[in-house]
Amino acid sequence: MGSTGEQPFILIAEDEPNIASFAKMYLEAAGFRVEVAGRGDVALERIAAERPDLLLLDLNLPGVDGFEVTRRIRQGGAGMPILMLTARDDAVDKVVGLELGADDYVTKPFDPRELVARVRAVLRRSDAQSAPPDPDIPPVLEVADLRVEIGPREVFVRGEEIALTPKEFDLLTALVQARGLVLSREQLLERVWGYTFLGDSRTIDVHVRQLRRKLGDACPIETVWGTGYKVPARR
Numbered sequence: 105m106g107s108t109g110e111q112p113f114i115l116i117a118e119d120e121p122n123i124a125s126f127a128k129m130y131l132e133a134a135g136f137r138v139e140v141a142g143r144g145d146v147a148l149e150r151i152a153a154e155r156p157d158l159l160l161l162d163l164n165l166p167g168v169d170g171f172e173v174t175r176r177i178r179q180g181g182a183g184m185p186i187l188m189l190t191a192r193d194d195a196v197d198k199v200v201g202l203e204l205g206a207d208d209y210v211t212k213p214f215d216p217r218e219l220v221a222r223v224r225a226v227l228r229r230s231d232a233q234s235a236p237p238d239p240d241i242p243p244v245l246e247v248a249d250l251r252v253e254i255g256p257r258e259v260f261v262r263g264e265e266i267a268l269t270p271k272e273f274d275l276l277t278a279l280v281q282a283r284g285l286v287l288s289r290e291q292l293l294e295r296v297w298g299y300t301f302l303g304d305s306r307t308i309d310v311h312v313r314q315l316r317r318k319l320g321d322a323c324p325i326e327t328v329w330g331t332g333y334k335v336p337a338r339r
């Protein structure tokens with residue numbers, strides 16, 4: 105997005121017409137181009153054809169459900185931001201969706217101002233990812249057996265590439281770059297997700313858990329109880 109100067113294009117995959125048209129109305133008013141797909145399989149076709157800048161994804165969709173939509177997008181290697189729409193108390197759905205590679209979630213029924221703020225934050229982060237590399241940041245970060253290549257966004261453990269989701273990569277990089285410092289969950293939300301008003305640390309904790317699972321003993325992230333997370337200065 106941004107390079108052509110066009111409005112960012114958001115695809116809403118949601119089968120409840122009231123919710124879809126409510127979200128569409130507010131996102132259009134905020135300056136986005138918006139299309140609605142009422143089925144998961146239709147959403148996948150539109151994604152392949154139109155390459156949206158962001159997908160707003162209901163999990164419980166006819167055709168192909170939202171979990172499977174996320175899995176197929178990430179398996180195809182696409183880094184397109186995915187914002188899940190989840191039911192109020194469905195903590196398990198949120199965790200599973202984040203583990204599959206969604207960037208964040210919005211709980212239904214949502215405040216339209218919050219929806220627009222989340223969409224903007226996710227797009228800002230995704231835009232920053234495609235920006236040219238910052239010359240002040242070393243292009244390769246190494247912590248013992250772990251190697252992070254900033255430009256190509258690749259992570260290696262003892263020479264073997266590990267597939268991370270975009271947010272897992274950003275979280276790992278933020279902590280490795282701040283090596284020796286403790287970062288609170290709020291600071292990590294600000295740096296990686298672009299906002300702080302959430303007060304919900306589940307997103308951070310799920311991503312740290314996934315990084316530990318994927319990187320195994322090479323994961324340098326330590327929990328600092330009651331505070332946040334850090335990568336120790338020496339390891």
Ligand code: CA
Nearest residue numbers: 119162164165
């Ligand atoms: Ca639904």
